[in-house]
Amino acid sequence: MKTIDFKNFSFQYLYQEEGENALNDITLEIGNGSVVGLLGRAGSGKSTFVKSLNGLCPQVEIGTQKGDLFIEGINTRDKEVNELARKVGIVLQNPEVQIFSLTVWDDVAFGPSNLGMPREEIIRRVDRSLKALELTSMSDRSPNNLSGGEQQLLAIAGVLAMEPKVLAFDEPVSMLDPIGKEQVLKAMFSITEKSEGVSLITESGADIEAVAEFIDYIVVLDEGKVVAKGLPNEVLQGDLMNNIGVGRPQVTEVFMEMKKAGIDIGPIPITLDQASTNLRQTLAKMRITEITQPPIEEKTIREFGETVIEVKNLHHMYKNGVHALNGVTFDIPKGQMVGIIGQNGSGKTTLVKHLVGLLKATNKDAVLKIKDLDCMSKKTKLEDIIKVSNYIFQNPDDQLFAETAIQEVQFAPTMLEMPADIMKKEVREAMDVFGLWPHRKRYVYGLDEDLKTYLAIACVLPMHPEILLIDEPTTGLDTKGEQVMMDSLHRLNDEFGKTIVIITHNMKTVANHCDRAIVLSKGNIILDGAPKAIFTQNEKLLQADIYPPQVTRLGQALAGEFNFPRDVLTVNEMIELLKFNLR
Amino acid sequence: MTIDMLSARDDVEKTYLHTGLQPLTKFCVVVAVLVVSGLWLDFRFLAPLFLIGLVLDIVGKAPKAWFIVMVTALLLTWYPTLRTTVAQANPEYFKVLDPTWASTSIATINIKFLNLGTMGLTYGTLFWLAGRIMRFGTVLTWAIFLVSTTPMNQIANTMYALKIPYQIVFVLQMTYKFIPQMSSIINQISEAQRLRGWSMKTINPKKLVERALPIANPMIRRTAMIVEQVTTATQIRGFGSSQPTAIRDLEMKNLDWVIVVIAGVFLVVSIFGVIAFKWGAL
Numbered sequence: 001m002k003t004i005d006f007k008n009f010s011f012q013y014l015y016q017e018e019g020e021n022a023l024n025d026i027t028l029e030i031g032n033g034s035v036v037g038l039l040g041r042a043g044s045g046k047s048t049f050v051k052s053l054n055g056l057c058p059q060v061e062i063g064t065q066k067g068d069l070f071i072e073g074i075n076t077r078d079k080e081v082n083e084l085a086r087k088v089g090i091v092l093q094n095p096e097v098q099i100f101s102l103t104v105w106d107d108v109a110f111g112p113s114n115l116g117m118p119r120e121e122i123i124r125r126v127d128r129s130l131k132a133l134e135l136t137s138m139s140d141r142s143p144n145n146l147s148g149g150e151q152q153l154l155a156i157a158g159v160l161a162m163e164p165k166v167l168a169f170d171e172p173v174s175m176l177d178p179i180g181k182e183q184v185l186k187a188m189f190s191i192t193e194k195s196e197g198v199s200l201i202t203e204s205g206a207d208i209e210a211v212a213e214f215i216d217y218i219v220v221l222d223e224g225k226v227v228a229k230g231l232p233n234e235v236l237q238g239d240l241m242n243n244i245g246v247g248r249p250q251v252t253e254v255f256m257e258m259k260k261a262g263i264d265i266g267p268i269p270i271t272l273d274q275a276s277t278n279l280r281q282t283l284a285k286m287r288i289t290e291i292t293q294p295p296i297e298e299k300t301i302r303e304f305g306e307t308v309i310e311v312k313n314l315h316h317m318y319k320n321g322v323h324a325l326n327g328v329t330f331d332i333p334k335g336q337m338v339g340i341i342g343q344n345g346s347g348k349t350t351l352v353k354h355l356v357g358l359l360k361a362t363n364k365d366a367v368l369k370i371k372d373l374d375c376m377s378k379k380t381k382l383e384d385i386i387k388v389s390n391y392i393f394q395n396p397d398d399q400l401f402a403e404t405a406i407q408e409v410q411f412a413p414t415m416l417e418m419p420a421d422i423m424k425k426e427v428r429e430a431m432d433v434f435g436l437w438p439h440r441k442r443y444v445y446g447l448d449e450d451l452k453t454y455l456a457i458a459c460v461l462p463m464h465p466e467i468l469l470i471d472e473p474t475t476g477l478d479t480k481g482e483q484v485m486m487d488s489l490h491r492l493n494d495e496f497g498k499t500i501v502i503i504t505h506n507m508k509t510v511a512n513h514c515d516r517a518i519v520l521s522k523g524n525i526i527l528d529g530a531p532k533a534i535f536t537q538n539e540k541l542l543q544a545d546i547y548p549p550q551v552t553r554l555g556q557a558l559a560g561e562f563n564f565p566r567d568v569l570t571v572n573e574m575i576e577l578l579k580f581n582l583r
Numbered sequence: 584m585t586i587d588m589l590s591a592r593d594d595v596e597k598t599y600l601h602t603g604l605q606p607l608t609k610f611c612v613v614v615a616v617l618v619v620s621g622l623w624l625d626f627r628f629l630a631p632l633f634l635i636g637l638v639l640d641i642v643g644k645a646p647k648a649w650f651i652v653m654v655t656a657l658l659l660t661w662y663p664t665l666r667t668t669v670a671q672a673n674p675e676y677f678k679v680l681d682p683t684w685a686s687t688s689i690a691t692i693n694i695k696f697l698n699l700g701t702m703g704l705t706y707g708t709l710f711w712l713a714g715r716i717m718r719f720g721t722v723l724t725w726a727i728f729l730v731s732t733t734p735m736n737q738i739a740n741t742m743y744a745l746k747i748p749y750q751i752v753f754v755l756q757m758t759y760k761f762i763p764q765m766s767s768i769i770n771q772i773s774e775a776q777r778l779r780g781w782s783m784k785t786i787n788p789k790k791l792v793e794r795a796l797p798i799a800n801p802m803i804r805r806t807a808m809i810v811e812q813v814t815t816a817t818q819i820r821g822f823g824s825s826q827p828t829a830i831r832d833l834e835m836k837n838l839d840w841v842i843v844v845i846a847g848v849f850l851v852v853s854i855f856g857v858i859a860f861k862w863g864a865l
Binding site: 416 | 734735736740753757759760763768776777780781782796797799801804808812813814816817819822823824825826827828829830
């Protein structure tokens with residue numbers, strides 16, 4: 001008997017039109033002891049797949065189910081969701097909504113207690129789960145005071161204590177910093193390794209490198225259909241992953257591209273360890289003892305304009321005593337693309353809120369100038385700052401409210417009482433940057449997540465801010481969505497001369513797209529410079545819970561033996577380097 | 584007192600008042616004090632209760648900001664306090680104090696502001712005013728004692744142990760947990776809209792409604808999303824599948840019982856004193 005058994009399973013949400021299905025005729029069996037990666041673009045049906053496992057679809061999220069799904073032989077149609085909870089545990093993306101109790105211990109006990117288990121059994125399970133996730137020392141703490149990674153571990157512990165046969169994780173690390181991601185994924189791997197059941201993790205591309213480290217089977221979904229399944233090496237080696245917009249791990253990409261170029265550097269890897277082992281063997285076999293840099297081509301060195309942001313000795317102390325910024329000093333020239341990185345709670349958002357006037361420095365001797373505006377002066381009003389510098393929050397749902405996309409973009413010019421003819425032109429121009437004009441008449445809440453994210457940025461463009469501050473522009477987007485976003489930001493940067501500051505947890509984004517990275521840790525800038533320089537400072541990066549991108553770490557893993565450059569930032573750079581040395 | 588301050592109570596240093604006494608014990612004591620302070624008018628009777636409450640707050644390390652809120656709340660009631668204070672000049676109101684002395688005018692003043700009119704200050708009104716302030720202070724200091732030394736999880740555990748229906752306790756727990764979250768979401772939505780030039784500055788009622796939409800719409804949507812996610816998450820954790828097991832018993836120690844009995848005796852004796860000997864009356 002298979003643990004998970006889909007038989008011609010289809011699901012259509014109530015709001016979907018005829019012929020449109022979230023899951024489409026899925027027939028799939030998954031046996032015990034597997035760690036399955038469920039890969040697909042945003043909107044490909046991954047979450048619906050997971051929610052079907054315990055009957056949330058269609059029992060809570062209403063819709064029409066066709067076909068059957070069996071969990072250990074039990075048809076999900078025959079059981080209530082809370083009964084299936086004994087068999088299937090699901091960890092959602094946002095830990096906050098999965099934590100109900102007021103101490104860590106009580107929260108882990110919540111599930112077993114709901115199942116009406118004897119108290120001794122609850123105590124045994126809670127202690128075991130806390131131990132498995134190394135949370136025992138925190139058992140009396142309030143979940144509110146845990147970091148994002150710790151909260152997600154707590155959510156996992158809560159589900160684990162119910163001892164389900166199937167553990168499903170719906171993008172559980174997308175909101176975490178790199179080390180938080182690793183912490184959660186390692187814990188997941190450790191518990192699934194010991195478990196006899198099935199673990200399932202969904203991923204849409206941004207964290208494909210981290211997820212690939214732990215999975216032993218892959219199911220790929222596209223438009224609600226299973227388009228591939230098999231061992232990770234088999235599935236990730238094809239072109240499918242790029243074609244459907246999920247992408248492949250950076251090391252896989254490097255080996256694949258080298259192979260396409262006729263240079264075989266060994267079996268295609270999917271993890272960093274495999275890649276470094278394979279490449280090491282190839283280099284040794286080819287008797288290459290030292291990697292040399294290709295001659296530096298005359299690259300166009302990006303030049304920047306005058307200083308548009310000047311910050312000196314900026315402190316911010318919140319009323320609860322948290323010293324969020326501790327004497328931060330930096331300046332940003334016009335036209336630069338800057339990535340602000342750091343662990344959750346390092347002060348990134350607090351810093352950026354100062355750059356748009358939402359927060360004021362709590363020390364009087366700070367200097368904070370945005371172009372000609374002295375933000376420390378009481379005379380400088382928010383209305384003045386937002387025309388020069390504007391900030392887009394991470395969650396588009398925090399700002400979108402209008403009925404249609406075009407009305408949403410028209411809002412800011414209307415508030416600024418812009419003349420109708422100018423407004424029309426400005427709105428068109430703003431929507432065109434992200435290719436939103438064809439969607440202008442669509443209902444805002446009916447837009448896909450990627451379009452909503454683009455729309456949130458487009459909304460501030462008619463105000464012509466010279467500086468754009470964007471919080472996590474690529475979170476929730478798949479690889480294709482991320483590409484569209486970053487291309488649009490480059491267009492704003494190159495064609496419109498905007499200075500762009502992004503806050504991100506995605507190191508690939510910083511390495512591929514930013515001119516400069518500022519690393520914050522505990523309210524201090526610990527590193528500031530070009531990504532090439534930043535990503536070689538591993539010890540300092542660790543203070544901010546950051547790892548360099550996978551491809552950079554590949555170079556660093558071989559630096560000792562082959563004098564491999566430690567600052568290879570992108571897949572293309574690595575390919576060029578290898579081609580130069582191995583031809 | 585902000586909502587965030589309430590939710591941050593787990594960070595404070597725990598004293599014996601936090602961990603040594605059962606919430607039920609503290610609840611019984613506070614109820615007894617509140618009932619008695621409602622019966623007494625004389626500040627000389629109320630003062631010891633107020634002082635004990637204050638000492639407990641200090642020992643329990645209640646946040647200083649809460650006292651600022653307490654004084655602010657007291658000051659905000661100046662108008663009804665003043666109106667009712669000057670209404671206490673009738674000698675017939677005084678049963679314990681000498682009515683003639685109590686209604687002797689100390690000063691009169693004619694205030695046109697808010698139609699306050701001619702105001703007379705007597706010894707009796709001064710006593711009454713002092714008693715009112717003292718009662719206000721007593722209620723707040725004891726309430727602060729209860730809230731600041733009793734984490735919500737202890738309250739929830741006590742309610743579960745008292746077999747209060749788990750649905751009710753869960754709703755209370757969720758409200759306590761999500762109110763700070765909702766408050767930060769509203770703040771975030773308002774900041775996001777201000778960055779798009781939004782402001783509420785208008786006195787036109789139609790525009791006022793229109794301008795509330797950019798806040799109300801996302802807020803309703805986010806609330807609905809959170810409710811939906813929480814519902815999903817509770818189902819995942821088996822909520823409602825059966826009567827949950829209480830994970831703790833109500834563990835009343837000897838000291839708890841002694842304090843509860845003392846509080847009960849205090850309440851009964853005080854009520855008897857009020858009825859029989861006019862304790863605390865003016």
